Amino acid sequence: MPQRRSHVAPSAAQSELATALAALRTEIGAPAEFSPEALAEAASVSAPVPDLDLRHIAFATLDPAGSMDLDQAFQIERSGSGYTVRYAIADVPSFVTAGGALDEAARGRGETLYAADGTIPLHPPVLSEDRASLLPDQDRPALVWTFALDATGTVTDTRLERALIRSRAKLDYITAQADLDAGRDTPAALLPEVGRLRLAQEAQRGGASLNLPDDEVVRKDDGTYAIERRTPLPIEDWNAQLSLMTGMAAAQLMLQAKVGILRTMPQPDDAAFDTFRRQTEALGVPWTAGRYGDYLRGLDRDDQRTLPILEAASALFRGAGYVAFDGQVPAETTQAAIAAPYAHATAPLRRLVDRWSLAISLAVSRGEEIPAWVHESMEQVPDLMHAAAQRSSTLNSRTLDLVEAAVLAPHVGETFPAVVIRRNGERGTVQITEPPVTASMALPNSAAAGATIQVVLNSVDVAKGQAAFAVV
Numbered sequence: 021m022p023q024r025r026s027h028v029a030p031s032a033a034q035s036e037l038a039t040a041l042a043a044l045r046t047e048i049g050a051p052a053e054f055s056p057e058a059l060a061e062a063a064s065v066s067a068p069v070p071d072l073d074l075r076h077i078a079f080a081t082l083d084p085a086g087s088m089d090l091d092q093a094f095q096i097e098r099s100g101s102g103y104t105v106r107y108a109i110a111d112v113p114s115f116v117t118a119g120g121a122l123d124e125a126a127r128g129r130g131e132t133l134y135a136a137d138g139t140i141p142l143h144p145p146v147l148s149e150d151r152a153s154l155l156p157d158q159d160r161p162a163l164v165w166t167f168a169l170d171a172t173g174t175v176t177d178t179r180l181e182r183a184l185i186r187s188r189a190k191l192d193y194i195t196a197q198a199d200l201d202a203g204r205d206t207p208a209a210l211l212p213e214v215g216r217l218r219l220a221q222e223a224q225r226g227g228a229s230l231n232l233p234d235d236e237v238v239r240k241d242d243g244t245y246a247i248e249r250r251t252p253l254p255i256e257d258w259n260a261q262l263s264l265m266t267g268m269a270a271a272q273l274m275l276q277a278k279v280g281i282l283r284t285m286p287q288p289d290d291a292a293f294d295t296f297r298r299q300t301e302a303l304g305v306p307w308t309a310g311r312y313g314d315y316l317r318g319l320d321r322d323d324q325r326t327l328p329i330l331e332a333a334s335a336l337f338r339g340a341g342y343v344a345f346d347g348q349v350p351a352e353t354t355q356a357a358i359a360a361p362y363a364h365a366t367a368p369l370r371r372l373v374d375r376w377s378l379a380i381s382l383a384v385s386r387g388e389e390i391p392a393w394v395h396e397s398m399e400q401v402p403d404l405m406h407a408a409a410q411r412s413s414t415l416n417s418r419t420l421d422l423v424e425a426a427v428l429a430p431h432v433g434e435t436f437p438a439v440v441i442r443r444n445g446e447r448g449t450v451q452i453t454e455p456p457v458t459a460s461m462a463l464p465n466s467a468a469a470g471a472t473i474q475v476v477l478n479s480v481d482v483a484k485g486q487a488a489f490a491v492v
Contacts, residue, residue: 118393130408173217215258228313421485
């Protein structure tokens with residue numbers, strides 16, 4: 021189970037924090053309310069009923085507890101020595117008409133933003149959390165991927181169809197993991213087997229992932245804000261492998277048609293690898309041979325040196341972006357961390373680009389012409405997604421700064437143990453365990469990455485999201 025420790029800001033800082041969070045929306049240029057035209061279209065639009073009826077398939081969704089914008093539903097069964105995996109994706113292309121008010125609103129947003137004081141959705145909630153969401157016990161149109169896997173988890177056949185489905189269960193990560201650990205019956209019973217096989221496939225391809233612990237800002241039932249640190253559950257990694265498998269299949273269809281939008285990331289260059297090697301040597305856990313993904317997977321998560329190593333490795337995961345192509349395959353098609361061509365195609369309720377990926381994939385799989393609106397608009401999508409990603413990144417980092425400052429407010433003058441996780445010249449970043457905050461500060465020459473030091477909190481400004489620490 022994930023380690024969860026919650027640190028709540030005191031009541032004296034909560035009012036100031038609420039004001040700062042509201043101002044943050046203006047600061048990042050967060051979209052305002054949906055236009056009346058977009059709301060009316062979302063409430064009235066109807067998706068055609070698919071000819072294929074798969075409501076007899078026992079699909080289930082798996083998401084964080086409380087989620088209502090359910091993009092994916094899965095079903096896994098044994099097939100000989102292998103498996104059949106069905107992965108249903110909300111059929112957003114059937115609900116959103118190109119050039120309509122909904123389309124215009126979604127292009128202006130790019131992706132759903134999860135702010136501490138409320139979600140800023142890509143589509144109106146009547147669509148994203150109701151009519152198009154794969155909620156349990158509701159008939160829904162979906163784009164269903166069917167994968168045949170052999171005993172090693174290798175995909176031997178792929179099919180994509182538009183179908184009517186009916187999810188039977190709404191699972192959440194924590195409860196589903198507990199059911200698996202206890203051996204209880206669950207729709208996710210085969211997910212560990214398939215997930216581990218797909219993780220092994222990723223390792224063979226040379227893929228890598230960081231899996232850093234998350235510092236999450238949560239809003240309590242009483243309206244107060246807190247920071248919780250959690251380690252991702254195994255079931256989250258297994259579930260992610262279904263999405264990755266689907267994104268790779270979508271990418272192959274796009275490359276086959278020479279039309280699409282890929283999610284790419286360059287392979288780190290020799291200089292980046294050399295820097296990372298020196299950092300691991302300085303931390304006493306040298307990466308001497310083999311692929312960096314294998315090295316990261318083998319790290320001891322209980323070793324205090326692992327966090328600064330993972331932070332150092334983050335430099336190897338830079339440069340991700342989108343590339344659109346129409347008629348000619350781009351020179352670079354690989355997402356280096358996945359070690360394969362890849363496309364975002366599994367979260368159309370929450371991410372704009374997925375609608376294009378799904379429309380292209382369905383047309384190619386059917387042997388049909390790709391819709392004209394795709395050709396006309398796809399060159400714009402990378403820029404729209406880049407702008408949305410920048411807005412989301414700023415929102416997340418500034419929100420964490422604000423809540424950290426509020427949590428720290430009553431502790432001015434106190435001393436904390438901290439681990440140096442990154443150093444850059446005379447300054448660096450340290451990780452304080454309790455409460456779980458990171459801080460940038462001047463460091464003495466003796467404070468190398470991985471070292472444990474004592475820091476004192478000198479001052480806090482909740483409105484600016486600033487906390488000033490110094491080494492004792």
